[in-house]
Amino acid sequence: MIDNKTFDVIIVGGSYAGLSAAMALGRSLRNVLIIDNGKPCNRQTPYSHNFITQDGIKPSVIAQKAKEEVLNYDTIKFLNDFAIRGQKTKNSFEIITENGKKIKSKKLIFSTGIKDTMPEIKGFSDCWGISVIHCPYCHGFEFKGQKTGIIANGNTAFHVASLVNNLTDKISILTSGKSNFITEQTEKLKKNNIEIIETEISEIEHNNGNINNVVFKNEKKINFDAVYAAIPFVQHSNIPASLGCKLTEQGHIEVDDFQKTSIEGIYACGDNSTRMRSVANAVASGNIAGAMTNMELINDNF
Structure with a gap:
């Protein structure tokens, strides 16, 4: 009572x-x-x-x-x-x-x-916590060595990339617009072979929350196994x-x-x-x- x-x-x-x-x-x-x-x-x-x-x-x-x-x-x-x-x-x-x-x-x-607060990207919320993830310590080991995207920009993207770089050498940063890294950050990302993709994202194709492709507004598709997102x-x-x-x-x-x-x-x-x-x-x-x-x-x- x-x-x-x-x-x-x-x-x-x-x-x-x-x-x-x-x-x-x-x-x-x-x-x-x-x-x-x-x-x-x-x-x-x-x-x-x-x-x-x-x-x-x-x-x-x-x-x-x-x-x-x-x-x-x-x-x-x-x-x-x-x-x-x-x-x-x-x-x-x-x-x-x-x-x-x-x-x-x-x-x-x-x-x-x-x-x-989910971004207006089709499929994003369906994958959240499954293959669109927020924390390398909570989820990173399960995607070690796999093709990984990072949806973020600037200092946040750089920080996540530095953490994930220890888990895989297949990293792309998806800024979904003009990147805003300082020169020193850009040089370090380049040194570690981390690609920067500025094209806006339109959709995440998936199977029951497991990513197949990130689709961009220019209709290009890139396959990823996991994507980190700072939202x-x-x-x-x-x-x-x-x-x-x-x-x-x-x-x-x-x-x-x-x-x-x-x-x-x-x-x-x-x-x-x-x-x-x-x-x-x-x-x-x-x-x-x-x-x-x-x-x-x-x-x-x-």
Whole structure:
């Protein structure tokens, strides 16, 4: 039951970071409510990597096992719903959900993730997280030695190319318009035999998310096995900002070393508050957020 009850902590977002925070709190006997609607940003990704003990496991399998373990703690409850609004009351916070629930808590943890803004390239979103990828550490090993594209420009493209160059020598940067590398960058790319293609992209041909060809607006096609893409994002939830939490220049929720936001009583963890976007990092930051929220509750009452 969640009605007419003030929880110690409401965790908005019940994926890896949120579940990790909940476990830390549950083990401290805190009354916790996790609110989540079961739509993590990596739900299309077939396998998770670079996380010891879970390497190569499907993300949904990791999340389901984590949820089962967390809900073994009697003080943790789970609500399948979507938080749409939040407000500060006199002595607590209140979260309002899509289904009309109004729930109060002493503290808040946001593990709400981010939402990728897909480019208007046919087939791109179908391949996202499968063969159009964002992180060499999460996905690069699986495409080692294979023909690889990088959809980016300038400093971002140069940085990704330097990382991927260790994994394959078959790299092309697809700027989809005029490139803007400085002279030193252009020289280094040339030295490493990294091709720059400026023609705009119109489509990614694929088979169930696995790339066959990148199609350009001049109708030329080039076969790639994988494509890295640096795309913009927005916060998946606007509640933290509406409560006054500061954002960084990049658009992440600003937190200190202990995952505390600029607003007293509110913590954030996972992809919404860091550029280090991985399941392993989400779990680590969630664990810190849970422990520090518990410490704040202790300081309030001890």
